[in-house]
Each structure stands twice: as C-alpha cells, then as structure tokens.
Amino acid sequence: MTCAEFQKALPYIIETGGNAEQEEHLRTCTKCSDLVADLKYIAECAKLLVPMMDPSPRVWDEINKSLEQEGLVRKATPRGRLLEPTTASRWGPRRLVPVAAVVLAALALFVYRNQTGEKHVASNQAPEPAAVASSAVSVHGMSDADDQQVLQQVSAQSPSMRDAYESNLKQVNSDIADAQKSLDQNPDDADAEQSLRDAYEQKTMLYDMATSRSLP
C-alpha cells in the first residue's frame, strides 16, 4: 500500500479504524503515522473549540443580536436590489462551526506539508496548531495578533513573500475600516454592507493563502 492510497482512505480509517493492510502501513511508515498523530491531536484540540452539544437557541440569538449591533449582519428584510439575494445570515454563527471544521482540515494538511515537504521550515517556530486554528476560525474577530501570527507563518515558510502579504493585509484592513465607518454612519446602506463583506472575504482569502497556501 502506498502513502497516497493510505491517505486517500484516511478519513474512514480515523472514523472506523483501518483494515489489516492499512494498519500494517501505519506501523511501517513514519510519514503516515506522524500525519495520523497530528490529525488526532488537532481533533482533540477542536473539541475544545466546538461544543459537543448544540447550545440553546437563546445563545445563537444573543450572538446574532451582537453581530447585528456591530452592523455585520442585517435583519432579513425585503430588499430592492436586483441581483443579490439576502445574505443577512451569511455570517451567522451556525456557519462558523462547519467553517471551523473546514479550516481545521486545511490546517491539518498544512501542518503535514510543512513537516514532510519543506525542509527549510523551522518547525519549532511554527505556531501551535490550536493557536493557529483559533486565529483562522475567528472570521470576524481577526485581531492584530492574528495578523501578526499569519505574517510570522509566511516569514517562516516563504520569507520573500512577507512584504507582499504585509502590504496586502494593510490594504484589506484599511478597506474594512472604510466600509465599517461608512456603515456606522449609514446603517441602511446595503452597498456599504456588501463592501464590508467583500473586504472580509478578501481578508479570509489572504489568510487562507498564507496559512494553507490554498493547497488542493
């Protein structure tokens, strides 16, 4: 069994356990056994982020209310716009859980690639997977600390690209601030709200490109 075949079946192996051939490969291949260990570690950390039970509807309502007060989502009201469907719930809290799962899976792949493919990455400088996961998951709450962590990862992985990421991060943060200010002054401006969402999406894309390098 090759590593590619083993990794293709990995989700099933983690969920249900492997067959004899897969277990044999795991015993003999350090690359794949390291990967499985990393994924199990990340899965354990993910449990700390995602509650095992869904919180009560009141919790989601409170979160939604806070997002509305910040102007990041709008109440679903009829719109006069021609093209865009209402996206008031686009950034709703219920979408963060699957987003977190996807980001964690991408992070697992990123950690694996760093360990096996790029020998010049200083693995002892790479941030803890849980810490990176929290910065990548916090779509709205991307702080300066998150930005710095992303830039550190870029510096470790590809020092020549750091300046490009830094300047683009500054640009997109400026766009977010502009749009937020405009929306604060005109809360009913749907285009300003869309501009804010677009800017956040671009920042998410930048984070994604920096941390997982958008690897297929």
Add this chain to the structure above:
Amino acid sequence: MKSRRGGLRLTLLALISCAFVTASAQTKKEFRYTVGPKASIIVVNRFGPVSVRPSGNNQVIATATLHSAKAQIEDTHNPSRVELRTQLLQNATPQEGAVDYDLQVPADALVNVHSATGTLSARGMQGEVTLVGEAGPVIVKDTSNGHVHVKTLNGSVTLTNLSNGNVDVTSIGGDVNLNAVTGPSVNISTGSGKIVYVGDFGANGTYSLSNHSGDIDVTIPQNASVDITARSVLGSVQNDFPLAQKAQPSSFAGGGGNQGRSFAGTSNSGSSSIQLRSFSGKIRLKKQ
C-alpha cells in the same frame, strides 16, 4: 597582433564556458501520463511560471525546468489524477527554487495550479481551471464551456475570449482586465485593483464587477443587450452610453446613496444583468 588574437580567443572561450555552466545548472525533466476523462491535474509550485494548454489527446505531458539542484519535483499519479509538487531544499532562494512548468493536458481536465511568483497561464481549456497566484500575473485565454476560478494577492488578471462558463475572480490589489468575456455567471471582486471590461456581456448572463477603491471601466457596443445597475458608495459614476432609464433600486435612495453616485438603465432587451459596484472608486460606462 598574435597576442591580441590570442586574447580574443581566450575571451571567447571564457564566454562560451560561462554560458555552458549557466545552462548546465538548469535541469529539464519531462513527465508523461495517460489519464481518463475529466482527470484532475494539480501543480503546486513555489516560484516560477506555469502554463497550461490542451494536448489534443488523453495524455498529460509536463515539462519542468529546474533552475538549480535546490528544487525537486514530487509527482504522484493515477488515471484520474496527476499531481506535481515543487519541493525546495533548505535555504533555497526564489531564484534557486524556481521551476518553470509547461503542461499539455486533455482539454476537459480539471486543472488546479498554484504558484507564488511567475506567470500562470491557461489557454484553450474546456474543463474547470483554478489558478491561484500571489504576486505573479494570471492570463486565461480562449476558454469555452469551462469554469474559471482565479485568486491573486496583487497579481494582475487578464481574461480574453472566455465563453459559456462561470468566471470567478478575487484579487486584493491586482487589476482585472476582461476582453470578450461572457458566461452565465461572471463575478469579479478586487480591493484596490482596477476592473476594465470590453465586450457585449453576451445574453442571459449575470455579471457582478465590484471593487473597493479601484475604478471600473466598462465599454460596450451599441447592440449590447444589458440591464445595468451601477453605484459607488463614496466615489462617482459617469455614464456615456444611451440607456433607457429604469427605477433605481431602493437601496440607492437609502443609506446615504444619491443620484450623483449611481445610475441604472437598460439597453435593447436587457438580456444580461450587470451590477457595477465600487466603494470609493469611479465607475464609467462607455460606448464602443
């Protein structure tokens, strides 16, 4: 005289030796595979250009030029998937780590290419094409029936003669130029980049061109069948194309929008729906 001739010969020999040494530092590798229909072709490169074009059959032929011994290529393949990844040895500079890829793939292949620097180009494809670059330009030409996805940080994007497919481009700072691009769905989003569209928007398509601080320039012929809505939140708009007026969306009137920063109208039967949106840039609509 003799000494001068001898000196010239020595100089020539030295030049030839230098050229030989430089050329020999580069290594060319070729990979050939036979794949099935709609095979996935993935190239993950760090530095260097990647170009993709049809092979005309079910073969994948990848030629990689490695600029130094500090770059290696890891390839995996099966009949439905080919993957080529550039691996760099420690302390490789971008110049040492550069690999130039030239790919010939089946036209219906699902192509996925990533490279930090270097031009990414795809021509004549009919399957799904995803190009992700950071600083290098992206060029897509002569694509039909396939979906095109492009992401860049600040690399420019040039799309020419694309039809019958969905197009999705996101760039933070790169300019996006579209020439004869039509499709059922075209979504272009940039931050500070400029968007330039020249074409007729086809028929029955939905187009969204939006940016934050860049300008949007759209040039269409008299016979374009379009239903256009344009608004700049803090910038300005300029319409030099004869449009039949229509009622503007209510979102224009509310929230600080005003007539000087928006316009809306139709031309001919209004077959394609176009939304032009900028936060602080200028939007111009011109006649070809």
